[in-house]
Amino acid sequence: MVERVAIRGAGLTGLSVARELLRAKPDLEVSLFDIRPRYPHPQRTFCFFDYGETELAPVVAHRWKNVRFQGSCFERRVELPSAPYTMIAGDAFFDTILSELDVSGARFRWDCKRIELDNRMIHVDGESFTFDYVVDAAFDPSVASSTLWQSFAGIWISTESPVFDPTTALLMDIQESSQDAPASFMYVLPTSPREALVEHTTFSLRPMSESYHLSRCFEWLERRGILSYETGKGERGAIPMGLHRKNNDFAVGTNAGIVRPATGYAFLAALHSAKLVAKNIVSNESIATNLYPWWLGIGDHLFLRALRNSPARGAELLSGMLEGAADEDMIPFLAGKATFRQALSVWLAVPKIDMIRALTSL
Ligand SMILES: Cc1cc2nc3c(=O)[nH]c(=O)nc-3n(C[C@H](O)[C@H](O)[C@H](O)COP(=O)(O)OP(=O)(O)OC[C@H]3O[C@@H](n4cnc5c(N)ncnc54)[C@H](O)[C@@H]3O)c2cc1C
Structure with missing residues (x-):
């Protein structure tokens, strides 16, 4: 039976997992450890295509009915009748989630110097604690590849x-x-x-x-x-x-693949994965979650590989795709919600000869 959970990393995913755990099981003891201070909140806005995230409505800062793409040879505006592009101010989001966690009794330890995980133990600045479950939501871009x-x-x-x-x-x-x-x-x-x-x-x-x-x-x-x-x-x-992920059975968040490789969007995926992770912990199962279909992952990685192999073709590849794909396929594709048919139609809009040359570095 799970009674005590520790989370390393109190960023978007760590806080969201803590919130979902305490919603699912209010008597859990949830402790969060981070090297950052509680304030100031990370300075950021979070944007996403909103297909009906009603819980986020109170922290929405702005919604756009249209999005525009342009390059040297094209300009295009796409209307968004059912999924407005939506911005959340980080400060409002972090205030809301931290208030809920304070009320539900989560424990915080900010400003830690060093936090090591060791199976069910966590070593923090010379002290060690044992938990029933340890989750690793820490991510540091300066040491990632x-x-x-x-x-x-x-x-x-x-x-x-x-x-x-x-x-x-x-x-x-x-x-x-x-x-x-x-x-x-x-x-x-x-x-x-x-x-x-x-x-x-x-x-x-x-x-x-x-x-x-x-x-x-x-x-x-x-x-x-x-x-x-x-x-x-x-x-x-x-x-x-296209993060080079290390083997880590405790990883959630960026280290567990919430970031869509070809777009960098991660906000909604973090919130959805937090729900799945909390459900798995409460029922004592593995925390591994699959957020994107495998074929979307392959397409994204080929696209990144082409950009990396042949940087000079980047603008052409991107412009071709954004100019050519149909509205009704491109927005779900960018939002990470495309069906296979929609994704295929977007991939087919990429200039094919350029793509083959980029992939083969010709
Ligand atoms: C400025 C900015 C804007 C973004 N905008 C969008 C957007 O508009 N839309 C979108 O979908 N996505 C956006 N993203 C991407 C994505 O939503 C974020 O990167 C998201 O915060 C990832 O969640 P996370 O929990 O994995 O990482 P983070 O939220 O970065 O949390 C990681 C936590 O780990 C802590 N940490 C690091 N090292 C250690 C350690 N050794 N020990 C303990 N703790 C540690 C950090 O202090 C941090 O609190 C944005 C990202 C940034 C940086």
């Missing part, structure tokens, strides 16, 4: 005059590829005619510096004639695309 990295930094800006359309999120304005960064694009999330989060993202061999990304943001604004604005908070991140 991956086929590519989704590296990004951005900044909130407020302009004097109205320059943005708050009904439309610009998911990708594709820029030239380079040897280090097969894909490079702007991501712009306007929340009002005068306010937007402006980010530059690369799919690159290694995370790029914050100053590199921010200078691309400022150049992009200048090219659009947006010269008069104030800057606010920023966000920066590096998400593994």
Whole structure:
């Protein structure tokens, strides 16, 4: 019978697993250990295509009815009647989940120097504790290895005059590829005619510096004639695309494959996997979960491999796919909800000769 559970890593997945455990079994003793402090919360926004995540409604910051993609030779707007692109502010999300955990009696140990797992034991800064179950939700991008990295930094800006359309999120304005960064694009999330989060993202061999990304943001604004604005908070991140996973029976979260390799989306997968993991722990089963169908994994890995092998073709491959795929196939594909037929139709939109050349490095 499971009575005491320890979770290493109190990030998105660790906190979500703790919450689901205490919802499923309120008398459980759940302890979380992290090397970070409780505050400030990680500076981030979480976006996703919302197919009806009603529990998240109170923390939604903005919804977009349309998304736009563009490159040097195409521009495309897709309406989202049934799955608006939705933003959650990290602060609101982390406040809500931590409050619920405080009320339900979860125990926290923040700011730890070193946390080691050893079967059912956890060693923290010279002390050792034994649990019925130990879960590893820790992830540190600085020690991870991956086929590519989704590296990004951005900044909130407020302009004097109205320059943005708050009904439309610009998911990708594709820029030239380079040897280090097969894909490079702007991501712009306007929340009002005068306010937007402006980010530059690369799919690159290694995370790029914050100053590199921010200078691309400022150049992009200048090219659009947006010269008069104030800057606010920023966000920066590096998400593994095709993480080289180590054998770890206790792993959940990023180390257990919640990040969709070809897109970097992980937020909804983290919440869904937390429910499955908690159910398995409460019924004393293995915590392993499969979030994506195997064929989606193969397609994603081929795409990443092509970008890595042939960085100069990145913009062409990405543009071909985003220009050619049908709306009704592309959005479920990006959201990780595509059927095999929908995924196939998106893959077929990728320029085939370029893809074969990229995969074979010709
Ligand atoms: C800035 C940013 C924006 C993102 N935006 C989106 C988005 O819009 N949509 C989307 O779907 N996904 C997004 N993601 C991707 C994804 O949702 C996140 O990476 C998600 O946080 C992964 O959850 P996780 O629990 O695995 O890792 P994390 O939330 O990163 O948690 C890992 C935890 O492990 C802790 N830790 C690290 N090392 C140790 C150690 N040695 N011992 C103990 N604890 C340790 C860390 O302090 C952290 O608290 C974003 C990621 C970032 C970084």
